[in-house]
Amino acid sequence: MWKYLVKRFLLMFPTLLGVALLTFVLIRVIPGDVVELRYAGDRGSVSQDVLEKERARFGLDQPLWRQFATWVLGVARLDFGESMWTGAPIWQEIRLRFALSLQVAIMATLVAVVLAIPLGVLAALKQDSWIDYAVRIFSIAGLATPSFWLGIVFILLLLVVFHWLPPMIYTPFWVSPWENLKQLIWPALAVGYRYSAVATRMTRSAMLEVLREDYIRTARAKGLVQRLILARHALKNAMLPVLTVVALEFAFLIGGLVVTEQVFNLNGLGLLFVQAVAHRDYTLIQALVMLVAGVFIVVNFLMDIGYAWIDPRIRYR
Amino acid sequence: MGSLLDVVDLQTQFVTRGGVVRAVDGVSWDVAEGETVALVGESGCGKSVSALSIMRLVAAPAGRVVGGRILFKGRDLLQLDEESMRRVRGSEIAMIFQEPMTSLNPVLTIGRQITEGLETHLGMAPTAARARAAELLSMVGIPDPARRLPQYPHQFSGGMRQRMMIAMALACEPALVLADEPTTALDVTIQAQILELMKSLSRRLGVAMLMITHNLGIVARYADRVNVMYAGKIIERGTAREIYATPRHPYTLGLLRSVPRLDEPRRARLDPIEGQPPDLTRLPGGCAFAPRCAFRVERCAVETPPLRPIGAPGHVTACWEAERLTAVREPVGGRR
Numbered sequence: 001m002w003k004y005l006v007k008r009f010l011l012m013f014p015t016l017l018g019v020a021l022l023t024f025v026l027i028r029v030i031p032g033d034v035v036e037l038r039y040a041g042d043r044g045s046v047s048q049d050v051l052e053k054e055r056a057r058f059g060l061d062q063p064l065w066r067q068f069a070t071w072v073l074g075v076a077r078l079d080f081g082e083s084m085w086t087g088a089p090i091w092q093e094i095r096l097r098f099a100l101s102l103q104v105a106i107m108a109t110l111v112a113v114v115l116a117i118p119l120g121v122l123a124a125l126k127q128d129s130w131i132d133y134a135v136r137i138f139s140i141a142g143l144a145t146p147s148f149w150l151g152i153v154f155i156l157l158l159l160v161v162f163h164w165l166p167p168m169i170y171t172p173f174w175v176s177p178w179e180n181l182k183q184l185i186w187p188a189l190a191v192g193y194r195y196s197a198v199a200t201r202m203t204r205s206a207m208l209e210v211l212r213e214d215y216i217r218t219a220r221a222k223g224l225v226q227r228l229i230l231a232r233h234a235l236k237n238a239m240l241p242v243l244t245v246v247a248l249e250f251a252f253l254i255g256g257l258v259v260t261e262q263v264f265n266l267n268g269l270g271l272l273f274v275q276a277v278a279h280r281d282y283t284l285i286q287a288l289v290m291l292v293a294g295v296f297i298v299v300n301f302l303m304d305i306g307y308a309w310i311d312p313r314i315r316y317r
Numbered sequence: 318m319g320s321l322l323d324v325v326d327l328q329t330q331f332v333t334r335g336g337v338v339r340a341v342d343g344v345s346w347d348v349a350e351g352e353t354v355a356l357v358g359e360s361g362c363g364k365s366v367s368a369l370s371i372m373r374l375v376a377a378p379a380g381r382v383v384g385g386r387i388l389f390k391g392r393d394l395l396q397l398d399e400e401s402m403r404r405v406r407g408s409e410i411a412m413i414f415q416e417p418m419t420s421l422n423p424v425l426t427i428g429r430q431i432t433e434g435l436e437t438h439l440g441m442a443p444t445a446a447r448a449r450a451a452e453l454l455s456m457v458g459i460p461d462p463a464r465r466l467p468q469y470p471h472q473f474s475g476g477m478r479q480r481m482m483i484a485m486a487l488a489c490e491p492a493l494v495l496a497d498e499p500t501t502a503l504d505v506t507i508q509a510q511i512l513e514l515m516k517s518l519s520r521r522l523g524v525a526m527l528m529i530t531h532n533l534g535i536v537a538r539y540a541d542r543v544n545v546m547y548a549g550k551i552i553e554r555g556t557a558r559e560i561y562a563t564p565r566h567p568y569t570l571g572l573l574r575s576v577p578r579l580d581e582p583r584r585a586r587l588d589p590i591e592g593q594p595p596d597l598t599r600l601p602g603g604c605a606f607a608p609r610c611a612f613r614v615e616r617c618a619v620e621t622p623p624l625r626p627i628g629a630p631g632h633v634t635a636c637w638e639a640e641r642l643t644a645v646r647e648p649v650g651g652r653r
């Protein structure tokens with residue numbers, strides 16, 4: 001068990017380094033850099049000399065390997081440097097947005113799990129009944145509905161029916177939980193619905209598979225009550241694939257909610273990402289990618305712990 | 318000896334795309350208290366479905382018991398509501414399955430899988446149940462039970478797992494255990510150990526047993542009486558000794574010849590019965606075994622032979638030509 005987890009833990013570092021290298025190279029492949037873009041408005045009127053000086057200020061005149069080394073060594077000390085566009089420290093740029101994105105992702109996950117597990121189990125138990133069809137329609141609709149569109153519908157409904165709009169200004173949870181939730185519950189629901197659709201389908205199919213297993217028949221032959229068979233014997237086994245889907249989806253939500261953030265006027269990581277790329281703000285893009293990759297990797301690690309916790313065959317390897 | 322289980326004209330069918338599979342087709346047999354009865358036949362003849370029908374665990378909605386009665390201690394199990402039937406399972410009738418590798422839940426400890434039955438049926442407190450589980454493990458020959466209880470199935474060999482299945486089955490002291498090919502998936506050396514264990518435990522605890530197997534060789538040693546099954550029907554029944562010494566159905570004879578025999582170690586090859594069992598969705602008229610039978614006469618293809626007494630009391634066969642089988646227990650006879 002410990003060997004397994006330590007191995008998984010150590011594996012996180014080379015993975016992150018790989019991501020760092022890949023990001024570093026890829027964003028430099030996109031034509032144009034931050035200096036060019038900043039002075040693009042004054043094309044021609046700015047001398048080549050000034051541009052070179054600006055580049056030197058950001059260290060862009062250095063050989064690539066040196067730029068990379070400087071950056072990675074900084075990251076290792078958790079120093080991401082400053083934004084090339086605004087000049088503000090990266091951490092300051094990201095902090096609140098990350099808190100917001102993380103919170104929306106966590107809330108959406110809660111929404112998804114709370115919907116998906118009962119619905120998926122129910123659908124599996126009543127396979128091919130009207131309940132099953134209802135659940136399947138509900139989840140297919142969830143897959144087909146863009147979250148931002150659902151968000152717009154929410155806003156319109158709130159406005160038309162309750163003559164109320166969610167707050168437009170972000171209040172951190174630790175400042176006022178109530179104000180915070182009033183704003184974030186809606187995007188969490190909008191995103192959580194689609195998310196739950198994925199998880200519901202996975203729960204349903206995993207349950208259907210598990211319910212056909214020999215050990216379920218054994219449990220029945222023991223005369224256990226249905227509730228115990230489901231909760232103890234079936235669900236625990238069915239949770240493995242569900243855990244995977246939930247974890248991967250969660251990691252995606254951290255940086256992937258560009259349009260939904262716009263709809264709810266949220267300053268999350270998604271929008272920042274788009275802006276950073278538009279500005280060729282290398283340091284910011286790199287930091288964001290590292291952050292999202294970090295979340296991804298940490299979530300994966302937690303998933304591995306979850307696996308080991310559920311399945312003794314992994315734990316004892 | 319009173320009858321513990323009386324299966325009367327049991328019919329179980331599966332509705333499939335290929336048609337209705339008559340897996341168990343009007344079968345009657347019984348088990349007395351404390352007795353070990355064997356149910357023998359080739360793969361696919363309806364043995365497992367018979368046992369599952371008694372437990373009422375045939376996979377619905379495709380599978381359904383469509384007729385007959387299953388009288389257990391005088392009550393018809395088929396008439397019980399689901400909750401009463403649940404109380405019978407595991408506490409009065411227990412079942413052991415063929416596949417020890419897949420029949421135990423991989424994510425639950427052995428202790429948990431034994432104690433849950435005790436807690437459910439006997440209302441035992443967790444500590445008492447754990448003590449009893451340890452007792453059961455040592456009863457089935459698993460050393461150091463206290464250390465074993467918190468372990469998981471994958472930490473045990475197939476033979477050990479089958480011992481645990483036995484411990485689970487006996488946990489609530491049922492009156493009847495249905496053992497569905499409990500040793501088929503195991504190594505030959507382990508098979509004998511497990512069978513001996515089951516035999517001695519059933520004697521000691523006075524548990525009746527339905528021993529399902531496709532190996533008639535096992536039967537002679539471990540069963541009191543034998544039901545031979547073919548294509549969803551019982552085609553011969555008698556005491557183990559009778560069946561072994563004087564089989565009165567060509568199919569039984571064939572089964573006996575396909576068993577490796579310890580007293581003839583150098584026999585060049587075993588004789589499996591030629592041909593395939595019939596398709597259970599469209600059984601022909603007459604005797605289902607006729608197409609594969611060396612004793613076949615014209616009548617066999619037209620008239621289905623009923624079970625009729627022959628020889629010793631209690632010995633019945635469903636063969637028109639049973640009398641011709643008298644002295645052909647050993648080689649050649651009319652085959653080939």
Ligand SMILES: Nc1ncnc2c1ncn2[C@@H]1O[C@H](COP(=O)(O)OP(=O)(O)O)[C@@H](O)[C@H]1O
Nearest residue numbers: 331338340360361362363364365366367376597
């Ligand atoms: N779930 C099922 N669906 C359809 N047919 C089944 C099912 N289970 C068993 N059968 C059929 O019933 C017959 C008897 O099966 P079974 O009792 O498992 O045989 P065995 O004697 O080997 O235990 C077989 O022909 C099998 O194909």
Ligand SMILES: [Mg+2]
Nearest residue numbers: 364365497498
């Ligand atoms: Mg079988």
